[in-house]
Amino acid sequence: MIYLELLIGFALLLAGGEFLVRGAVAVARRLEVSPLLVGIILVGFGTSLPELVASVKAALAGAPGIAIGNVVGSNICNILLILGATAVIYPVACPRGALLRDGSMVVAASVLVIALCYSGWLDRSEGLILVVLVVVYAVGSYLIDRRSQNAARTIHEAEVELVEPLAGSLWTGLAVTAGGIAAVILGAELLVDAAIELAEAFGVDDTVVGLTVVALGTSLPELATGLVAAFRKQSDIALGNVLGSNTFNLLGILGTTALIKPIPIPASLLGFDLWAMLGATLLLFVAAVTGWRINRQEGVLFLALYVGYIVILVSPGLHSALEMH
Template structure:
């Protein structure tokens, strides 16, 4: 048990370090290549911050642990909405820009429905992976075209996401390339440790790999989003907190699940198909309704979300 906990902890540290190095190196390289901050924020920052989830799900799928591979994605999305966004709203009520959220709510709801359909197939294979990745590319193109056409709050937010990433001053392509490679290596090794530790931990605790994937692994790989959202609301940048969660969930469902299925077909555990995917779909719908009803997430609504997450994790502990 102790060894598995050390593997999980060490894996999470390496994943966090790898994601940070990858984002900093890639954003710095984008700036040197003249890529706009808007495009960098939409793509590089989005993909970079999802590196822990991607590396973990791919490693789990290759290791024959579909419960961890899919549980990581589904559990991360549930935790992002109920726990991370709920906690953020408790700290500071979150206001929503109706114009920008009209597009993102369609993408968020559509990705949740599409991934639910993929899970219900029983096996998520390369074809489903291509469809999911294609939808993510379509969303990025739609967002980039709409935000670059005219000034808008969402475009400013994405630009700030890229501009706020600390990059070593005057770092050349060799240094930045080294940061990217080091980040990828750390993420790959960290994911391997995390998956190995999670498999042993599941056996020692007498629970399924799906439960470990939905809880320990999902929350662990979502720690960068948690830290980013809490820091954002403490700085009174509630738009960044909301954008982080919405963007992360879209990337998780379309990018991570799609890429994982493209690399290694995933056999969906019956417990996730029968319950957890519906929880994810339900909380996604709840968030969209909450935000569109008053274009605001109050402290009370945030507290309700956190309470729902506590209830969900307690229910998982009984499985």
């Protein structure tokens, strides 16, 4: 039953995320909202909604390891697995302007979250700071990009074009959006419940399950976007999606979760996994600025590092040995 719950949860998250984005974009098109605003807000939010629902659900269920492990694991998965797989299919172009602005924001957000976590908690005041920062970043990005046809604007508008058109009226779009949200919520419920049961059944820390099973499940919409973009040879869209998603995960999701219920920080995250997330983020930045692209060889390296990270997580002795004291 645990594995069936996981499979159904995965399927609902993937399908729900897809319908949510398609429905929301259809509504925005009917209302003639600018593609730039749709790309920054709706597409970015839609692909990150699974992480948000799963982290809030886990925090309220008394599983803080899953709540924060989901965000940390998703960011690692987005970079190493999703961008790695995308680059293997088709090299990822890294526009200088978009990378320097949005990539630097991911690095800064990662450092800020690590610093806040060293208090041992993410409390409501810190959650508010994170939420305010993500709102300022989103609004600022929109205002800057609206005034010029820069690389970031091109990527955000291309994200909207990547969404398959949805036929029907405004009400059809609203119904599909509502159905997508409902599917994501139900999928996250099933995924988190199964993850808690899985941790208890195998006697492992729920943080490990959050970093692996839950993180992979909630990253499925980003994976689907990355693969579609790669096969269409528009892999720079995958980069924009990952950078936006990772920023929203750190600031929006952790901030919102902490506002709803303060999160105690597991020691293992402070010792290794938060630093692994920062390391993956810096590796992405370095790989991208050398030639302003992530080539196939670098994609293979990313995938190998992700496999290595998962091996470390499922090897308790190795994971403990690598923790920074």
